[in-house]
Amino acid sequence: MGKELTSRSENYSQWYNDLVKKADLAENSDVRGCMVIKPYGYSIWEKMQQALDKMFKETGHVNAYFPLFVPKSMFEAEEKNAEGFAKECAIVTHYRLKTDPNNKGKLIVDPEAKLEEELVVRPTSEAIIWSTYKKWIQSYRDLPLLINQWANVVRWEMRTRLFLRTAEFLWQEGHTAHATANEAVKETEQMLDVYAEFAETFMAMPVIKGKKSDGERFPGAIDTYCIEAMMQDGKALQAGTSHFLGQNFAKAFNVQFTNKEGKLELVWGTSWGVSTRLIGGLIMAHSDDDGLILPPKLAPIHVVIVPIFRSDEELIKISTKVEEIASSLRKQGYSVKFDNRDNLKPGFKFAEWELKGVPVRIAIGPRDLENRTIEVARRDTKEKQVMKMDDVATAIPKLLDDIQANIYEKALKFRSEKTTKVDSYDEFKKVLDEKGGFVLAHWDGTAETETIIKEETKATFRCIPLDASAEAGTCIYSGKPSTKRVVFARAY
């Protein structure tokens, strides 16, 4: 029947898909390529939003909102960007329907209502935002302009996968303008750090900060930085990007400012974003065959309390106690769910909340009332312990911190075990096929080599790690000299 998940080792993709659906996170919509994020899944996104938004504000950013539609001429102004996204754009060509004269009750697109200029549904908002910035920026005193937008974007993907790739997705995109290149570069790096910190401290997901190759760079950027995470099947997931745009968009949209010396200069730009894809990453980084494992810092429910009772009187007695416990935890800012449904057995509830990844479960029965104890189970290790009721208020917060730290450590350990240094192409292929994970190798830095390696091994260049130490070597493919090891992996 429906509750058993496919095992991870059997078929990772199917396990992932099953899990997303059975844990009530999201489902495929009837609309082509689109996804419905269900309340439980969306509440994880809200948690992420809250944490990220706070970090953005702390680094001086403010939120704004720009239109969904981008006139085609505006879209094509920055050539590389337009070209890069051209193949996956949805376009509005008409603004009206009318009843079909030949087919009662049906509607057709009114040919009379053709737009003079087509509107592109934003795949990203650089174009519309920079055309607006032009109006906002005159003087160096208007800079830096540090704006973030929470929005949806549309990229017409051929093949979709819940959270990881859908035709429409939710994200945040930061767009900043600066007076100097140096300041913009600093901003790009700062936001990459923000993402890395978010991934590690909130998602408990270790990431490698790095720089993309020419081939994988954001269209229109000078440099693209990224954070790369490893999923439990050893594949890489690009979890966030931060771009140094140079003056490309300033040129395209003619965004200039008067500097202190009274001279006109083009501004320098950055953009950076993370999306609901992070939810996919969160799932694939931690969860097991019993379901989701959520880090306490992002779990919509921290503690679920399951009463064990035989009669209504028993339930009432237990409920009184539960309310005490729940309120003492809620006072400390934790979200507590009392699962007092009377049509389900405790065992069923245990399994269900495990599937949904609630970090801590408390069970209270008549036995506990007598002894003034509770049974506490942690989701990550599935360990159970009986503790004194009086200790709950102090023990649970500690336990949650423990879980947060533990799943990070576990993911970190997994990543280091699955990261391999290789020095020859044969070894490279062997590791990819037999072990998977990240492969650290010397690469000559050329697009040709990158493409051939991708074609032959399906592994893509992920990034040049920012903390890579200088090390003389030779490219595993071409034998040409190289100064650093870079990361290759099969990826999502």
Place this chain on the structure above:
RNA sequence: CGGGGCGUAGCGUAGCCCGGUAUCGCGCCUGGUUUGGGACCAGGAGGUCGUCAGUUCGAAUCUGGCCGCCCCGACCA
């Protein structure tokens, strides 16, 4: 857009080869017994078999068109 597969109740399916008005499980509703790791019994509701056409006395089943979905490629955060 190429290659493969599928479309039957809210979900998962059997039936299709060999035509006779649809099977089973889960879920749902009612009543009862249960409840410390995915309960059980009894009764009940729920289906234009993706869609349109054709063949036929008769189509879930055969034929053709269309629509949609999934998997593998190409594309991608």
